[in-house]
Amino acid sequence: MVQDASPRGIFVPLVTPFTTDGRIAVDALEGLAHGVLEAGADGLVALGSTGEAAALDTEEKAAVIDVCARVCRERHASLLIGAGSNDTRSSALALAELKRWPEATGALVAVPYFTRPSEAGVLAHFTRLAATSPVPLVIYHIPYRTAQPLGAATLRSLATLSGVSGVKYATGGVDQPVLDLLGDLPPQFSVLAGDDLFLSPMLALGAAGGILASAHLATGRFTELATAWRTGDVTRARLLGHALARLSAAAFAEPNPTVIKGVLYAQGRIPTPDVRLPLLPARPASVEAALSVLMHLAVPEVPTAERR
Ligand SMILES: O=C(O)C1=N[C@H](C(=O)O)C[C@H](O)C1
Numbered sequence: 001m002v003q004d005a006s007p008r009g010i011f012v013p014l015v016t017p018f019t020t021d022g023r024i025a026v027d028a029l030e031g032l033a034h035g036v037l038e039a040g041a042d043g044l045v046a047l048g049s050t051g052e053a054a055a056l057d058t059e060e061k062a063a064v065i066d067v068c069a070r071v072c073r074e075r076h077a078s079l080l081i082g083a084g085s086n087d088t089r090s091s092a093l094a095l096a097e098l099k100r101w102p103e104a105t106g107a108l109v110a111v112p113y114f115t116r117p118s119e120a121g122v123l124a125h126f127t128r129l130a131a132t133s134p135v136p137l138v139i140y141h142i143p144y145r146t147a148q149p150l151g152a153a154t155l156r157s158l159a160t161l162s163g164v165s166g167v168k169y170a171t172g173g174v175d176q177p178v179l180d181l182l183g184d185l186p187p188q189f190s191v192l193a194g195d196d197l198f199l200s201p202m203l204a205l206g207a208a209g210g211i212l213a214s215a216h217l218a219t220g221r222f223t224e225l226a227t228a229w230r231t232g233d234v235t236r237a238r239l240l241g242h243a244l245a246r247l248s249a250a251a252f253a254e255p256n257p258t259v260i261k262g263v264l265y266a267q268g269r270i271p272t273p274d275v276r277l278p279l280l281p282a283r284p285a286s287v288e289a290a291l292s293v294l295m296h297l298a299v300p301e302v303p304t305a306e307r308r
Pocket of ligand 1 (some may be wrong): 214
């Protein structure tokens with residue numbers, strides 16, 4: 001089994017395209033997977049929230065992972081697989097299943113939602129999962145979806161657990177706990193930006209990359225942004241960061257992944273823009289607005305002498 005020490009770079013959490021009769025459009029999924037990796041993405045996420053994992057049955061989930069695993073194997077790319085729930089015992093069983101895919105470099109596991117355990121309970125949950133998971137865990141911290149805040153001390157305890165390789169950080173901004181973590185990163189641990197809009201500031205502060213639905217679009221620009229911050233090309237990074245933030249804002253004008261599916265459909269990359277209930281398709285105006293931002297995504301070259 002491939003096991004990254006810690007995930008780095010730009011990961012695209014693939015949408016799940018559907019056919020006109022509501023089945024998974026496997027060929028389109030495979031095309032998307034190849035396309036974003038070809039365009040420079042470092043890895044894929046199968047079964048993220050962007051992939052509408054909550055609306056897929058067990059067989060469909062396996063089909064999605066099969067496609068992503070095959071493409072990642074062929075292209076030597078990293079593969080994170082979304083797994084787990086708000087119950088520790090069934091999350092451990094779901095993680096154990098990932099043995100079936102030796103291509104998996106990690107599992108993306110959300111902080112237990114809805115139950116609202118104490119922070120100590122969250123730590124106990126991940127301690128148990130990390131002890132038995134066949135792959136390293138990337139903790140998905142998204143309190144506006146889970147209703148479970150985590151303070152700096154708990155985050156640090158989670159980051160130092162053996163078997164935890166990173167956090168997808170999506171708290172809706174750059175806050176004190178993530179500054180604390182990035183200011184003194186535990187070894188073999190990555191912070192990945194999970195809010196598309198805050199990718200650039202997070203990279204500037206030392207995030208190792210991001211898991212970003214909007215990187216389906218202009219994928220190469222997202223990887224360019226990560227490279228620019230990593231290599232200290234600050235002027236270029238700022239320009240790219242602002243341009244891509246405009247794209248992300250347009251892509252998230254309605255619940256994810258509805259606008260992105262609308263854009264991918266308009267680009268002819270998926271056979272329908274369909275999403276499963278309770279999601280509703282994005283309004284045409286939102287899709288057109290995102291297409292327009294994408295079309296005008298001009299990032300001027302800055303002469304070397306003017307770079308600061
Ligand atoms: O599926 C994911 O992983 C992502 N989900 C977030 C969300 O839907 O809130 C957005 C992020 O870009 C990636």
